[in-house]
Amino acid sequence: MELPEAKQKFIEAWGKLGSEWGINRTMAQVHALLLLTPDALTTEEIMEALSISRGNVNMTVRDLINWGLVEKQLRAGERKEYFYADKDTWNIARQVAKERRKRELDPVIKILDELVKVEGDKKDPGYKTFHKTVTDINKLAKNVDKTLETMIKADESWFWGSILKIFK
Amino acid sequence: MELPEAKQKFIEAWGKLGSEWGINRTMAQVHALLLLTPDALTTEEIMEALSISRGNVNMTVRDLINWGLVEKQLRAGERKEYFYADKDTWNIARQVAKERRKRELDPVIKILDELVKVEGDKKDPGYKTFHKTVTDINKLAKNVDKTLETMIKADESWFWGSILKIFK
DNA sequence: TCGAACTTTCAAAATATACTGAAACTTAAT
DNA sequence: ATTAAGTTTCAGTATATTTTGAAAGTTCGA
Numbered sequence: 269m270e271l272p273e274a275k276q277k278f279i280e281a282w283g284k285l286g287s288e289w290g291i292n293r294t295m296a297q298v299h300a301l302l303l304l305t306p307d308a309l310t311t312e313e314i315m316e317a318l319s320i321s322r323g324n325v326n327m328t329v330r331d332l333i334n335w336g337l338v339e340k341q342l343r344a345g346e347r348k349e350y351f352y353a354d355k356d357t358w359n360i361a362r363q364v365a366k367e368r369r370k371r372e373l374d375p376v377i378k379i380l381d382e383l384v385k386v387e388g389d390k391k392d393p394g395y396k397t398f399h400k401t402v403t404d405i406n407k408l409a410k411n412v413d414k415t416l417e418t419m420i421k422a423d424e425s426w427f428w429g430s431i432l433k434i435f436k
Numbered sequence: 437m438e439l440p441e442a443k444q445k446f447i448e449a450w451g452k453l454g455s456e457w458g459i460n461r462t463m464a465q466v467h468a469l470l471l472l473t474p475d476a477l478t479t480e481e482i483m484e485a486l487s488i489s490r491g492n493v494n495m496t497v498r499d500l501i502n503w504g505l506v507e508k509q510l511r512a513g514e515r516k517e518y519f520y521a522d523k524d525t526w527n528i529a530r531q532v533a534k535e536r537r538k539r540e541l542d543p544v545i546k547i548l549d550e551l552v553k554v555e556g557d558k559k560d561p562g563y564k565t566f567h568k569t570v571t572d573i574n575k576l577a578k579n580v581d582k583t584l585e586t587m588i589k590a591d592e593s594w595f596w597g598s599i600l601k602i603f604k
Numbered sequence: 605t606c607g608a609a610c611t612t613t614c615a616a617a618a619t620a621t622a623c624t625g626a627a628a629c630t631t632a633a634t
Numbered sequence: 635a636t637t638a639a640g641t642t643t644c645a646g647t648a649t650a651t652t653t654t655g656a657a658a659g660t661t662c663g664a
Contacts, residue, residue, distance in 0.1 A: 269550070269551075269553075269554050270554075271554065271556050271562070271563060271566065274551050274554040274566065275566060277547060277550075277551060278547075278551055278566070278569075278570060281544055281547045281548070284544075285540065285544050288458050288539075288540045289457075289458060289540075290456050290457060290458055303565075303569045304562075304565060304566050304569060305562075305565065306561040306562060306564070306565040307561075355565070355568070355569060355572075356572075357569075357572040357573050357575075357576045358576070361576060371456075372453060372456050372457075376449055376452075376453050379445060379446075379449045380449070382437070382445075383437075383442050383445060383446055385437075386437050386438075386439065386442040388439050393474040393475075394439070394472075394473075394474060395439055396474070397471075397472060397473065397474040397523070398439065398442065398443060398446070398472050400523070401446075401471045401472060401523060401525075402446060404523075404524075404525040405525050407525075408525045408526070408529060411596050411599075411600065414600060415599055415600075428579050430602045431579075431583055431599075431602075432579065432582060432583075434598045434599075434602065
């Protein structure tokens with residue numbers, strides 16, 4: 269396989285994975301493109317490379333910046349903005365974990381904490397099932413939450429070292 | 437908060453979480469409904485409880501069965517089919533991990549393995565960046581893959597015991 | 605083998621999501 | 635103050651996903 273084709277494949281694969289994970293395809297593709305590019309790109313170059321509109325690039329890049337995956341670079345004497353993606357995969361993973369935790373897991377845990385407190389007739393199977401399900405899911409969610417928190421704070425080699433050692 | 441309202445909240449929350457995780461909202465809601473129901477429900481009852489059409493229930497329930505989260509029950513002397521959700525949250529988590537790994541992670545790892553092999557000019561920064569990015573992501577993906585595999589095989593208390601012990 | 609009870613399918617409609625492109629806006633040099 | 639280079643916004647359009655509902659299919663008892 270030749271390099272240009274390989275790059276294309278990578279962009280596609282990352283785009284597909286992204287869309288399966290609730291990140292929109294274009295956003296994932298722009299990220300992939302930047303990950304493959306040694307230096308920063310302009311809006312113009314991204315538009316060109318992926319055949320998408322200016323408006324789309326603008327919004328997508330803003331999202332990537334909000335996710336902490338891309339940074340805007342300014343160059344002395346130039347008006348154009350350049351976009352550069354952090355290439356450290358551990359940072360990327362951590363950043364994604366951090367954002368998703370904040371956006372998705374935290375709100376659900378908050379609701380579950382409320383629901384665990386709901387009182388009811390302990391003889392009623394409907395109530396018993398409700399209470400057990402909610403309590404169990406809450407516990408699971410809290411475990412996931414703690415694990416993510418550790419991961420977010422941790423150093424890569426330590427993290428995988430510990431995980432894979434146990435699981436050996 | 438009263439039980440019916442609490443149930444409703446749970447169904448909504450689970451639906452929202454599901455849709456953020458690439459599982460469609462209705463599927464997650466049907467799952468939530470079944471998780472709250474001590475015994476099995478019929479198509480009719482699901483339609484009623486969630487105000488959705490017969491066709492939708494049929495397809496959604498089929499998907500849940502394919503994900504291994506719900507089972508079809510037949511009762512002697514009855515034509516109707518009943519649907520029952522496994523209430524064990526660890527099984528649910530495992531099952532979801534298993535399916536997503538198979539459907540999403542495995543194909544990406546296959547592509548990454550191909551891309552890691554692509555040869556190029558070692559002086560070319562474009563090639564160097566490509567190669568490093570692909571190699572790094574491949575490693576990360578393999579670590580996640582191994583961890584998921586362990587989780588899928590593991591027993592709940594052992595798994596969280598080990599994880600949380602390290603992470604203290 | 606008929607028909608009632610139930611399930612499945614899928615084309616069409618509804619809804620949700622993403623993208624475009626041109627106008628409005630910003631900034632800085634002249 | 636004007637203009638040119640660039641960025642941002644967003645109404646309208648395009649695309650993708652989900653849902654409906656009615657027709658076709660299945661199964662089983664009489």
